[in-house]
Amino acid sequence: ALAQAVTKIGLILPMTGPFASTGRQIEAAAKLYIAQKGATIAGRTIELVVKDDTGTPDITRRIAQELIVNDKVAFLTGFGLTPLAFAVAPLATQSKTPMIVMAAATSAITEQSPFIVRTSFTLPQATQPMADWASENGVKKVISLVTDYGPGLDAEKAFKERFTKAGGELVAELRVPLRNPDFSPFLQRVADAKPDALFVFVPSGVGAQLVKQFVERGLDKAGVRLIGPGDVTDDDILNDMGDVVLGVVTTHHYSAAHPSPENRAFVQAFRAANPNMRPNFMAVGGYDGMHLAYEAIRKTNGGTDGTALMEAMKGMSFVSPRGPVTIEARTRDITQNIYVRKVERVDGQLYNVEFKTYEAVPDPIKGR
Numbered sequence: 001a002l003a004q005a006v007t008k009i010g011l012i013l014p015m016t017g018p019f020a021s022t023g024r025q026i027e028a029a030a031k032l033y034i035a036q037k038g039a040t041i042a043g044r045t046i047e048l049v050v051k052d053d054t055g056t057p058d059i060t061r062r063i064a065q066e067l068i069v070n071d072k073v074a075f076l077t078g079f080g081l082t083p084l085a086f087a088v089a090p091l092a093t094q095s096k097t098p099m100i101v102m103a104a105a106t107s108a109i110t111e112q113s114p115f116i117v118r119t120s121f122t123l124p125q126a127t128q129p130m131a132d133w134a135s136e137n138g139v140k141k142v143i144s145l146v147t148d149y150g151p152g153l154d155a156e157k158a159f160k161e162r163f164t165k166a167g168g169e170l171v172a173e174l175r176v177p178l179r180n181p182d183f184s185p186f187l188q189r190v191a192d193a194k195p196d197a198l199f200v201f202v203p204s205g206v207g208a209q210l211v212k213q214f215v216e217r218g219l220d221k222a223g224v225r226l227i228g229p230g231d232v233t234d235d236d237i238l239n240d241m242g243d244v245v246l247g248v249v250t251t252h253h254y255s256a257a258h259p260s261p262e263n264r265a266f267v268q269a270f271r272a273a274n275p276n277m278r279p280n281f282m283a284v285g286g287y288d289g290m291h292l293a294y295e296a297i298r299k300t301n302g303g304t305d306g307t308a309l310m311e312a313m314k315g316m317s318f319v320s321p322r323g324p325v326t327i328e329a330r331t332r333d334i335t336q337n338i339y340v341r342k343v344e345r346v347d348g349q350l351y352n353v354e355f356k357t358y359e360a361v362p363d364p365i366k367g368r
């Protein structure tokens, strides 16, 4: 018998280094999707090629180049951090290879190439509802503390604009480095100023260290509330943070506790395949990114022309484990619900329990 034609999907992730949890989550979710749907679509056999970029932009770019030239991949997927997505965007444009951004979340990423689509989120999208919730719930004086690069600066700006417009006061804007952050000196300044709340953005995986130092400085006892987009109470690490995070309110597009049949099925299957893991928002970005690739190949009837695959993904709507989503045809970015959540114990485990929904929120910078 003839061997079936193979369609390769490149998946570039930080599998080692400080952002390895992002790689581990996305790889597990992408493999789960393929295991559930089968490796054949429109007569093509799908082959996932996973590569570790260690979170270093030069390595991401070199790997992407090899995947394009040697492996002739139909898609480049993954992109665990903003600088890694920026590094590859020119290659996607030159080679007309669709690039599915599953993790990185700076608003401007999708503007770096017409061959980029995104299944994660943007920081302005997740942050505006936090600013609204804070100003509607008695928070008046805030200090912001963000990681000093694309997504942190997006979060800081979105919070500042929205919160001060509603009459709130942002008394200091603190920024910590992406590499080897030490939060202590910044948190000491927060302890001295005693704001109503500390608004925080840190990338996935870093929240545990921030919370530990928050408690060491006595900020919880001083009554300073911790607020921010939900990256800080990431499901990958939330359960190990302890009771100090009970009651922390964040806004985000995904919680493992999202009460829908689609999410219950996703979480159950993810845990069955990965016994010591709980899926986080990175996992759902990877799962939905694979869905986009699969549905695009189906729509092109197995064709792998990059422009045709891009057209196939534009405007796609489906029900994700996170809720209903749309890939906007104009912006190629994702419109989705943003949930307000509070950390609670459910069956003995810590979860972000959703209690309010902002429906169908586009990236506010680019709109629909």
Ligand code: DHB
Binding pocket: 022, 080, 081, 082, 083, 103, 104, 105, 106, 150, 151, 202, 203, 204, 205, 231
């Ligand atoms: C980015 C990385 C993260 O881990 C995250 O939670 C949000 C954004 C980024 O680099 O874009």
